[in-house]
Amino acid sequence: MTTPVLQTEKLSMVFPNGNKALDAVDLSLHPGRALALVGESGSGKSTCAKLLTHMLRPTSGRILFQGRDITGLSGRRELLEYRRVVQMVFQDPFAALNPAHTVAHHLARPLALHRPDLDRAGRGAEVRALLTQVELDADSLLHRFPHELSGGQRQRVSLARALAVNPAVIIADEPTSMLDVSIRLSVLDTLQRLKAERDIALLYITHDIATARYVAEETAVLFRGRVVESGPTAAVIDGPRHPYTRLLLSAVPDAGRPFDAGGSLISRADAVRRLSEGPGDLVYVGPGHKARTVDERVAA
């Protein structure tokens, strides 16, 4: 196994109002591999993204970048460099692009800022190469504005912008949840291909555990700020050990299977959530596969 490019150790975040958003979370991201961070609204997954991109400072725990502790990183130059190597793709393709700028501008600007080696012509060529990489037609899209693009095309432009500065890590926060179901898979395929080709470490944040398999080699399930289960994606999806992971899996729309066939979920959901809040340790349940122990008596 390669050394992690980005790693967290007991990462915790308590907001001033006392809300414990993250509680001792250990994650590691490896070059050319993806980790899916799965959880409901309020599970702490977006807080995690904000800590990793240095938009927030954790209240305790460490963030290591290529083995170096960067938790307390300060200074303009160092922050600029860190924000180049760790890029973000956001959920809302409508809000992430500036409506007043063309596609070409969105890609040329980060190049001008982070790639001083390129001259004007070099930047133009690079912009075209980036669009081709995200499977967009440069000739027809270069001078279009965001409102002239579909949601899927916009998300691809956001991805090209993240790639422009040659990052080591991409954090994608629900990159497909606002897209039509019919184009989600193709956007995920692109993400999956690029991370492998360019040796990027990908953190794929989602509430839909079903899509994790299409992008990520590893999956971590987050509940109320704590990892309740983590491991190889296939092991987590095919052999879930924690009741909360099973709950998430049973809620995934299962095409062609009427609700009644699976038994009611409502009756169990609250009991499972209560159970998952209790104390318990992450223990190995299989190769690389960990789950938090639960006290079954709480559910009763």
Add this chain to the structure above:
Amino acid sequence: MTAPLLQVRGLTVDYATPQGATRAVDGVSFDLGAGEVMGLAGESGSGKSTLAFAIARLHRPPAHVTGGQVTLAGTNVLALGPKDLRQWRWREVSVVLQSAMNALNPVLRVSDQFRDMFRTHGITNRAEVAERSAGLLRLVGISPDRLCDHPHQFSGGMRQRLVIALALALKPKLVIMDEPTTALDVVVQREILEQVADLRRRLGFSVLFITHDLALISQFCDRVGVMLQGRLVELTTPAAIAAGEGKGGANHPYTRSLWNSIPPLHPAEPVRAQPDLVMP
């Protein structure tokens, strides 16, 4: 055989634009029976929301109904005058929209929003309003003590349940749901739809359920319509789509391509084993 609850015949809706009329809904016809749940699937821009808005007479310029008929329980919906329309809507047809955050007034208590709705429909007795509001909250699994809270004190899923409670308040015959759970995560989505399915069994209303998620429709609905570029290209049952091409229904290639784009949880299942049916 009795007439269906809702009959839509050749419904056509145009948007007036500076470049002339753009057809958003193109000659759509279908029936919806009493107590039936019908799903309407399609991508962004397919006209599914415009169609639903026209059925509830919620469309506004630049959208214009330029043809067709809508009949609900014998009422010619497109001919209703403003006053009749105000009473008809919510008593006969109610609507649940995608963003429950915007559907509730953020500065009014929940109790006030229920009271306003009852008052509009002539129910003004304070004791009756209080009792019925509490009953509606219990119906969707929220404690009646929370009537005095403001919308921001509820989670997204609870707000959507409040909107559903409001939609059921006058016992409408038809509830139109336009992407009611798209902004919510999967567990909450499932909880809410199971609850709607249960309420439908108990109260007997019909549902027109609009979403881009064909997998969800196949779990929740009795029948499925598929919209493409303003036209209803398929009208079938979830079972017929699941059974695959050539076994009755699900013949339109677009339906197949939507169906095959669903990421299966366990890809060894047969759904994934038909990649040749995906449209190029």
